Amino acid sequence: MRISVFGTGYVGLVTGTCLADAGHEVICIDVDAAKIQALQQGHIPIYEPGLADLVQRNLAAGRLHFTTDAAWGVSASLLQFIAVGTPADEDGSADLNYVLAVARTLGEHMQDYKLIINKSTVPVGTAEKVQACIQATLSQRQVNLDFDVCSNPEFLKEGAAIADFTQGARIIVGTESARVRELMSQCYAPFLQDQPQKLIFMQVRAAELSKYAANAMLATKISFINEIANLAERMGADIEQIRLGIGSDPRIGPHFIQAGCGYGGSCFPKDVQALAHMAEQVGYRAHLLDAVEQVNHQQKQRMFEKLQDALAKTQGRTSLAGCTLAVWGLAFKPETDDMREAPSRVLLEALWQAGAHVQVYDPQAQAECARIYGTRPDLDLCTSIQQTLMGADALLICTEWQEFRQVSASWLAQHLASKLVIDGRNLYDPLAMQAAGLRYYAIGRGDSLAPIL
Numbered sequence: 001m002r003i004s005v006f007g008t009g010y011v012g013l014v015t016g017t018c019l020a021d022a023g024h025e026v027i028c029i030d031v032d033a034a035k036i037q038a039l040q041q042g043h044i045p046i047y048e049p050g051l052a053d054l055v056q057r058n059l060a061a062g063r064l065h066f067t068t069d070a071a072w073g074v075s076a077s078l079l080q081f082i083a084v085g086t087p088a089d090e091d092g093s094a095d096l097n098y099v100l101a102v103a104r105t106l107g108e109h110m111q112d113y114k115l116i117i118n119k120s121t122v123p124v125g126t127a128e129k130v131q132a133c134i135q136a137t138l139s140q141r142q143v144n145l146d147f148d149v150c151s152n153p154e155f156l157k158e159g160a161a162i163a164d165f166t167q168g169a170r171i172i173v174g175t176e177s178a179r180v181r182e183l184m185s186q187c188y189a190p191f192l193q194d195q196p197q198k199l200i201f202m203q204v205r206a207a208e209l210s211k212y213a214a215n216a217m218l219a220t221k222i223s224f225i226n227e228i229a230n231l232a233e234r235m236g237a238d239i240e241q242i243r244l245g246i247g248s249d250p251r252i253g254p255h256f257i258q259a260g261c262g263y264g265g266s267c268f269p270k271d272v273q274a275l276a277h278m279a280e281q282v283g284y285r286a287h288l289l290d291a292v293e294q295v296n297h298q299q300k301q302r303m304f305e306k307l308q309d310a311l312a313k314t315q316g317r318t319s320l321a322g323c324t325l326a327v328w329g330l331a332f333k334p335e336t337d338d339m340r341e342a343p344s345r346v347l348l349e350a351l352w353q354a355g356a357h358v359q360v361y362d363p364q365a366q367a368e369c370a371r372i373y374g375t376r377p378d379l380d381l382c383t384s385i386q387q388t389l390m391g392a393d394a395l396l397i398c399t400e401w402q403e404f405r406q407v408s409a410s411w412l413a414q415h416l417a418s419k420l421v422i423d424g425r426n427l428y429d430p431l432a433m434q435a436a437g438l439r440y441y442a443i444g445r446g447d448s449l450a451p452i453l
């Protein structure tokens with residue numbers, strides 16, 4: 001099929017590339033000329049495992065094109081995906097300006113029937129807004145054309161985006177039209193193999209709300225386990241044992257119940273807020289969503305609080321001014337260079353505010369950190385984990401990169417003179433750490449700082 005994709009961010013680029021790899025002829029359109037120029041050369045602007053190879057292969061095969069020429073993108077393809085950003089507005093609602101700008105572009109250039117597929121995460125009722133916007137633009141041109149708009153939310157995770165897109169648990173399409181069902185079945189046929197049930201058709205509004213419901217459910221699981229971790233810590237119980245205990249119940253399941261220093265990224269924080277905002281607009285106070293967000297906000301401060309307590313307890317320090325801290329992990333999760341809403345940012349900013357000096361290392365997000373914070377005297381971007389530890393009063397871990405997991409307790413004890421570790425991702429065995437002579441504070445592991453009831 002001939003397919004155009006508006007937006008070449010995480011979602012647009014993965015969608016366009018995977019559809020091309022499946023045999024479709026794809027044009028990716030973006031307003032960012034520098035990004036398009038880089039993509040035309042096969043350079044991808046993000047770190048996403050496997051994506052660069054896939055882009056290069058499909059560029060070379062002539063199935064994947066990158067352009068800023070929206071008129072060409074609209075006229076050349078039957079299917080038009082919208083995959084532009086929907087960032088949070090100041091009041092937490094989703095900003096639809098980029099989506100509606102694409103809708104106007106479509107209305108300006110359409111000459112025949114098009115199926116418009118909304119892949120961006122958008123509030124319930126957006127498909128109707130896109131429909132109205134295209135219709136209004138066509139009316140200004142005094143043309144009358146047939147077109148459909150459907151909802152096709154995306155569920156990929158950064159770091160596993162290609163596998164999630166090509167082998168995801170389900171593909172949701174919101175439409176009431178038989179023609180759209182037929183076209184979308186054709187579009188996704190290469191990914192269904194012998195599992196046609198993975199393609200789920202539903203009402204447009206149900207599809208739009210499903211996306212927010214999925215993210216809110218996952219965020220709720222994380223805030224729930226973090227709340228239990230905070231209780232476990234105070235009651236002298238180990239959250240890792242509790243995670244196994246509850247995760248083995250198939251009604252609960254083992255996924256998304258890893259306690260930590262809070263959820264970040266470009267989706268959960270923004271989408272939980274946007275859903276709470278949508279609830280308000282229909283006169284409903286979403287107490288659960290408010291609590292999920294509040295627990296997460298609090299959890300992102302736990303690393304700093306634990307450090308303050310630990311320094312007071314182990315070194316008798318009451319101020320962080322003049323301290324040097326090693327921070328491992330900047331990305332909001334492993335296998336990405338994305339630092340949007342990352343717990344590391346809350347920690348770094350609190351440390352700087354308290355007058356500390358920070359030595360950081362991340363396998364992929366160093367450049368992003370430099371882009372966000374620039375050069376500053378209280379930040380050293382180190383080239384290895386070992387370098388961060390030199391002269392450090394404590395080590396703080398914000399992201400569970402494999403490289404960090406592989407470090408042994410004895411290696412840490414040898415290289416970290418202060419022997420103090422605050423682990424926001426529960427990477428190590430507390431007994432092994434203690435045996436190596438380290439003071440180890442993790443999340444919800446009954447550490448000695450908390451009162452035992």
Ligand SMILES: NC(=O)c1ccc[n+]([C@@H]2O[C@H](COP(=O)([O-])OP(=O)(O)OC[C@H]3O[C@@H](n4cnc5c(N)ncnc54)[C@H](O)[C@@H]3O)[C@@H](O)[C@H]2O)c1
Binds near residue numbers: 007011035101120
């Ligand atoms: N990042 C994820 O993991 C993820 C997963 C699922 C869903 N989503 C949702 O998908 C949407 C896109 O997210 P993203 O992370 O890919 O965003 P992004 O910010 O990485 O990329 C958006 C791209 O759209 C481009 N753009 C803006 N206006 C345009 C226009 N008029 N025409 C063409 N291109 C235009 C921008 O230049 C940018 O390159 C959002 O609604 C997001 O919530 C994101």
Ligand SMILES: O=c1ccn([C@@H]2O[C@H](COP(=O)(O)OP(=O)(O)O[C@H]3O[C@H](CO)[C@@H](O)[C@H](O)[C@H]3O)[C@@H](O)[C@H]2O)c(=O)[nH]1
Binds near residue numbers: 255262266
């Ligand atoms: O048990 C867990 C699982 C995740 N996290 C944290 O949650 C955040 C988000 O992780 P993840 O969901 O893996 O990453 P995203 O790429 O943000 O993906 C989410 O957001 C996307 C955008 O909407 C959706 O498409 C995906 O389905 C959804 O998982 C990260 O900070 C993780 O560290 C935890 O703290 N504990």
